Amino acid sequence: MTDSSNVSDSHSDFDFLSVQEQDFDVAFEYAQLRENNSQDGAIVFFSGLVRDFNQGNDVTGLYLEHYPAMTEKALAKIIEEAKSRWPLSRVRLIHRVGQLYLSDQIVFVGVSSSHREAAFEACHFIMDYLKKKAPFWKKETTKKGDWWVESLEKDEKALDKWQDQ
């Protein structure tokens, strides 16, 4: 299942958003942020990976459920909010769903801007909001059984730093 698109008509043609089962290629994403782009001095990206230990469990894999009708809409809204707060030229966001294994890539957020500060803050903001506002749920496969990941209070608190801006 792939569901990808340019984010919306009001945004740069260079924005890209995809919710997909297949893996992504960071080198390709980076090239897309850079190509024919001599105005931007700063690219920041975040990549999230399946790690082996989480919330006290030895993790062997991860199943990512989502709410298909809502996921893209929620992510587009987060990108739109980021672009209203910072001068971003390009935003690329990919989130995988379905069965993932140890060290697999889960999520990519890459942004380009003429300003370093804007690139760092916007990329961080998008990840913080995605963690609390986008309808994804992780079920971990561990050596003791399968568990739904608990949401963390620190992820809730991570949003506080963006409130007064």
Added chain:
Amino acid sequence: MTDSSNVSDSHSDFDFLSVQEQDFDVAFEYAQLRENNSQDGAIVFFSGLVRDFNQGNDVTGLYLEHYPAMTEKALAKIIEEAKSRWPLSRVRLIHRVGQLYLSDQIVFVGVSSSHREAAFEACHFIMDYLKKKAPFWKKETTKKGDWWVESLEKDEKALDKWQDQ
């Protein structure tokens, strides 16, 4: 001229620091942060590029001078400080020197951590400190002539946010 090394014995063998004329490959750097690393869930990187417009000038190229005896020492100190503040597993930092052209890559900072927040903050911190503490100077080639880039007060202020941590 290449001058690269593992940062210091007290650090992870996975840390890497290089001051070099030649270009770098972000895909390779990303692979180094990820390889045999199932403990880290978060990778953040920053890439700085030569942009076409800076401080009111149409830029066509950039010459990067540095203080060879000091550069690596200053960068290693910044990485060490970042590792003392955040739980980072791996840090890779490359800064180019010499003649660069429009859209060329200038600097790469990539970090991996088990925590998203740590990865974002540490990468941002390293870039903010590098901007104010590492002995590099940019001379821009513009259509009106060659100019040394002025240091910016906002780069000075960018350090403030790390003072009370």
Added chain:
Amino acid sequence: MINVVFFAQLREQLKTDQLQLELSTPCTVADVQQALLDNHPQWQEFLANRALMCAVNQDMVQSDAMVNDGNEVAFFPPVTGG
């Protein structure tokens, strides 16, 4: 007719991913929740959880949000993507 959908562990707990509900509209998300509990009293311990999140027509809302005929109302646990 209101379309109600459930996700993740809530879907597993209720053993239901989707159902239709006849309710006089407009009503609120809280009314939908109460109607579900009236029809399925055994869902009390799962559906009365204050940490649950809800969405109407794929926008996250609070429980006092309005629901109209034909809307899709979703209930799910706090999200854990990223």
Added chain:
Amino acid sequence: MINVVFFAQLREQLKTDQLQLELSTPCTVADVQQALLDNHPQWQEFLANRALMCAVNQDMVQSDAMVNDGNEVAFFPPVTGG
């Protein structure tokens, strides 16, 4: 003997990248700066710039930092890398 080095536009302004200075040590960076001005009064407008940064043996310091015989003292404009 103290080794003094200059970088970037300061190097261009002074038309000098490096020189040796005989000074009784220990002294301070400010003493080194004063000795340079005594020897090269025409450097005043460039070297008396309060924005200049300095390093002793490749560590950035303030102008009251100590300098010992054999040290390398560097003067340069605010850095602009990254």
